[in-house]
Amino acid sequence: MSFWFWHGLKKGVRSTHYPREFESAAGVSPGRPVATEFDSAAEAVVAAANCPADAIVARGSAAEVKLERCIYCQHCHYGNSHLLEWHSDYEWTMAVPGRGKYQPLPTAYHRSLHVIVVDAGDCGACLHEVKQLNNPLYNMHRLGIFLTATPRAADVLLVVGPVSENMRVPLLKTYEAMPAPKRILAVGACAINGGVFGRTFMSAGGVASVLPVDLLVPGDPPPPLAILHGLLAVTGRKSPVLQAASSEGNS
Amino acid sequence: MIDPWIGGALALFFILCACGVVLTAATRGVYPLRALLVFSSACSVLMMFASAAALASGHSFAIDLWSLEGWGRFSIRLDMLSAIFLFAAGLVYLPASLFVRNLVEVRFRGRYPMRRYGVLHFALMASVVLILVANDAPLFLISWECMSVLCYFLVNYEQSARTDIRAGYIMLVMSEAGFLAALVAFLILGRGTPDWSFSSLAGMAQHLSGSAVWGVFLLGFLGFGVKAGLVPVNFWLPRSYTAAPAVFVPVFAGVTLNLGFYGILRLDAQLMSNHSVGTGLFALVTGSITALVGILYATTENDLKKMLAHSSIENAGIIVAAVGASLVFHASGHAVAAAIALTAALYHMVNHSVYKTLLFQGVGEVEAATGTREMDRLGGLARLLPGLSVVFLVGCLSISAIPPFNGFVSEWLTLQCLLRSAVLLSSAVKVLFALCGACLALTAALAVTCFVKVYAMSFLGIRRGDWRHGPGQAGRTQFPLAYLAVACLLLGILPTYVIPVLNRAVEPLAGASAAASLVPPFFSATPENQQLPPAFVDDFHNLGAQTGRHVLPGRGLVVLVRGSEKNPVVFAMSTSYSFVALAIFLLVTWFVATRGSRQRSVTRHELWAGGIPRLLPEMTYTATGFSNPVRVVFQAIFRPNIVEDSRETVAVHFRTAILRRRDETHFVDRLLFHPVGEAVGWLARLLAGMHHGRLNAYVAYTLAFLLIILVLFRLS
Structure with missing residues (x-):
């Protein structure tokens, strides 16, 4: 007989209260x-x-x-x-320079946002951080953000990785298969500008070179709360706080 | 008054058959085919006309033919039971005759003589009708034997593969064994009878002892069960259905299969009216097991024709289960329940003939268009043969018992009959009924899986195989198929008009009217009717059961069985009203969807296939994959023997491909026939020790045998 239910109740809510309160626990962000x-x-x-x-x-x-x-x-x-x-904060989502002011999704998406994650040649670090959003501490479902496996049901395309040549066509197909309105969130330095991979014959050097990116979440990898901030910024519940330098992100 | 018409139609039928035989045999070129088309269609129309006349008038047609020394008097009689079967046969023979042209032109032209086929076709048609109208055992058995042999010739007509010839032999052997069993059953039944007509045989049956009743029942049941495809004597069926030419299979499944039920009903239900509960239970359990085994093998089979053959076995099981339930109800004195069960059996028999013919013809067309029957190689046929895909869908919906099509009505009635076991007294019988009901329910569910697979894997999706396809090869005349599809729909939405007709055959067998209790006369309800009290009618009037009463003829559109005060309605349904409701609902939905909202914008993109650059046919869901859950769940029954055949390797431990072969021995073969065969082989090996070839020893055996005989005679 296991008492996991009782133990769970006894422990109480362990999820972070972000974005209602600022999360200041040790180690949530590298700064x-x-x-x-x-x-x-x-x-x-x-x-x-x-x-x-x-x-x-x-x-x-x-x-x-x-x-x-x-x-x-x-x-x-x-x-x-x-x-x-x-x-030591983590709210550093960036708007893409040269694309004007970011137009958030309509309010209907505030508490129901479906995200499809595409691993476009990621080393695994960013993907690991994205996965943390599902765990009890970050628990993105409490904010009405859900992962989906099919682009037909997705509102946000979350891309990690520098867009390797083999993933370029699947990424484009995924974007085409999504219904409008749709937004693209590039997570991690690789997805923004190729990161340590840069632009080579096998790497497109960032999502922006194949698709019109809407928001960027810097970091290598960004902590889960930074990604969560990015997703909230997509819906307009938070606003992008930084502006990338104009020479970056729109190549 | 109606007698001359029926007699004339039957006489004309036999004359036309003879003309057909002569004309197809004597002419050349295109004429044999034309003669086949014209005469065969005319013959089937005559079959339908004669039986419809008999059914409409409710009057049996009987005539004595001639007497043969030692054989007794030959006579024919078209009673209601024969008429139902004859009508079903005519219903199926008409499209099957027309369909001959579609396929013969594709497959047989130049390869096979059309003349021989025509002769066999007409001879089979005549023998089928003779079986159905025979009124005495000799004529019945002779025609039966003719039918068996003709079936063998027709199955072996193409002989495209060595296995086909073997399948033909197996079928012939099984048919002959079944014939002998039936013959022995008739001989036991008619011991000391003055003549061999069915009426005097029925009189003889009253004097049979209990064990003789069992003997006759079992011999007849298994003997005729060979043609009906019952477990355990059906292993010939999938093989020979696969081997038979595509033009003949619809007849095979739609007509000759029914003859098995006809034999069982004639001998075990009509002639032997004093059967016990036990015989009925035997039929019920055999039927249920047959149904389950049939559908299990149908679901996992990927060859379209073989799959349909297994599905025929399943349907035969359902029909025989309903017959068994009827026998049990009859033996325990519940005449009305027996009548309803028998109605369900006959209804399902007619339905099965119609949709199985449709499906087999569809498969014939598919094979003609693509050259393959493997579901794993088909796919996307809906685009190639749009007309065929619609009628095939109707067939699939009917056979998987989806309302408003015909399979639903009969399967629903069958299941309801089994649920009525509550009226029986013995709890052991009730438990058996419940188990068989569960078996049939599982069968119905698997049938849906099976036909979802069939339709989805062959007609939907993308094209998997590299088919040869020439224009005009198939789909030239869709009339036979459309005709059968309409028959499926009509039999499904007008059960209240079909049941009274079936009732004419059921009433003399079961001793009660099924129509009176199944189809309450809502349209002609009067306050004086004791059977249908006004309060009850009012309740149903509010539900709409009297809608259309001044417009439509007949008793009503609701199938309903009334119970006691506490439980006024045992079961009720109306496919007619639900069909109308469904049609209105679909129309309104279509209207709202297309006209109602204006702010819709539809964007079309290419199929989402997980983002892969190109969707290859090999990547799509295959028929094997779809049915694999069933294969895994029922592994205890299938017991596959999986052998790793060969593997390709780059280095010792680096495999690139493994080929696994999967061998299955059919459940019944494994449990029954292989042990028997092994036992016989063991006995033969044992006896072989005696045959060592020394002449002296053989002489000694003879001497010893002689001595033993002499001693025995001396002692006795």
């Missing part, structure tokens, strides 16, 4: 580097040179961050010198 003011312009250049992904740009004595390029190597966080400040 993100933010623009930091250095003593001199030379130090800012060194800080920018420390970044292998060209995510840090020196402007005067300040080092600015292009989060969509960040691969979370954390050189600027745990390195020896010229470290950047880190924010």
Whole structure:
């Protein structure tokens, strides 16, 4: 005789209260580097040179961050010198530059959003984080967000991975098979601009090169709450907080 | 008054048959086929006319033919039971005759002599009618033997494969064994009879002892059961149906199968009216097992023709189960319940003839158009043969007992009869009835699975095989198929007009009228009618049971059985009204969907197939895959013998392909015939020890045998 039901009741609600309350438990987010003011312009250049992904740009004595390029190597966080400040939040969904203001889905989708996830050559990290949304802690169903296996029932196309050549046609077919209105959410640095894979003969270098992306969730991989923020931003219940640099995301 | 008409029609029928034989045999070129078409259609119309006249007048037609020394007097008699079977045969023979042209032109032209086929066709037709109208045992048995032999010739007509010839032999052997069993049954029944007419045989049956009744019943049941396709004597059926030419199979399934039921009803229900509960239960249990085994093998079979053959076995099981239920009710004194069960059996028999003929003809067309019968290789036929796909769908819906088509009415009645076992006294019998009812319910459910598979895998989806296809090969005349599809629908939506006709045959057998209790006269209800009190009529009037009373003839459109005060309605249904309701509902839905809403926008995209670049036929759901759950669930019955045949490997442990062969021995063969065969072989090997070839020893055997005989005679 197992008392799992009773144990469950005794433990009470363990799910996060995000977005009603800010979730501050340890480890929910790796944080993100933010623009930091250095003593001199030379130090800012060194800080920018420390970044292998060209995510840090020196402007005067300040080092600015292009989060969509960040691969979370954390050189600027745990390195020896010229470290950047880190924010420990997770609401960093970005609108795509050059596409105007993001038009959220109608209010009917606020509490009923069906998501199809396409693994377009992902290494597994982003997919793993997406999977966490189903677990009791994040529990996206409480927000009316559901995963679906068929594009015919989907409203959001959530893409992870840099769009490998083998997944390009299936991705296009999935998008075509979705009924309007539909939105595309690119999750992870690879889906935004190819990430560590970049643009090669086998990698399209981001979703934006094959489909019109609506919102970006940077991170490599982004934590579950960041993805959840992205999904809420798709419906318009949250708004994208950052703006990507105009040279990125719309190539 | 009606006698000359019936007699004239029958005489004309035999004359036309003779003309048909002569003309097809004597002419050449296109004329044998034309003679076949014209004379065969005329003959089937005459069959329907004679039987319809007899049924409409309610008057049996009887005539003595001639006397033969030692054989007694030959006489023919078209009574109501014969008339029902004759009508069903005519109903099926008409499209089957017309259908000959569709296929003969494709398959037989230049390959086989049409003349021989025509001769066999007309001879079979005449012998079938003779069986049905024979009024004495010799004529009946002689025609039966003719029919068996002619069937053998027709099955072996094409001889396209070696297995076909073997199938023909197996069929011939089984038919002869069945014939002998029936012959012995008649001989036991007629011991010491003055003449061999059915009426005097029925008189003799009254004096039979209990064990003789059992003996005659079993011999007749198994003997005729061979043609009807009952377990355990049906293993010839799927083989020979597959071997038989496509033009003959509809006749095979629609006409000669029924002769088995005719024999069982004639001998075991009519002649032996003093049967016990036990014999009825035997028929019921055999029927239920037959039905279940038949549909199990039908569901897992991928060859269209073989699948339909197994499905024929299933339907035969349902019919015989209903006959068995009727015998049990009759033996325990519930005449009305017996009448209803027998009505269900006859109804199902007619229905099965109609839709099975339709389906077999459809399969014939499919084979002519594509050159294959494998469901795994078909698919997407709806686009190639749109007309055929519609009528085939009607056939599939009918056979899987979906209202408003005809299969529903008879299967529903059969199941309701089995549920009425509550009136029986013995609880053991009730338990058996419940088990058989469960068996038949499972059968009905599997039948739906089976025919969903058949239609979906061959007509829907995408084209799987690389068929040869020439224009005009098939689908030139859809008339025979459309005719049968309409018959399916009419038999389904007008049960209240069909039941009174069947009742004419049922009443003398069961001793009660089924129509009086099954079809209450709602249209002519009067307050004086004691059987139908006004309060009851009022209740049903509010439900709409009297709708159309001033327009339509007949008793009503509701099939209903009334019970006691506590439970006023035992069961009730009306496919007629539900058909009208369904039609209105569909029309309204269509209207609303197309006209009602204006803000619809339809965008069409290509089929969603999981995002794969190109959907290959091999990737789609196959017939094997669809029926695999059934195969797995009932593995205890199928007991497949799976052998890993060959494997292709790149290196020792790197396999690229494995070919698995799956061998199945039929359930009945495995349980019954193989052990018997092994036992006989063992006995023969044992005796073979005596045959060592030494002459002296053989002389010694003879001497010893002689001595034993002498001693025995001396002692006795």
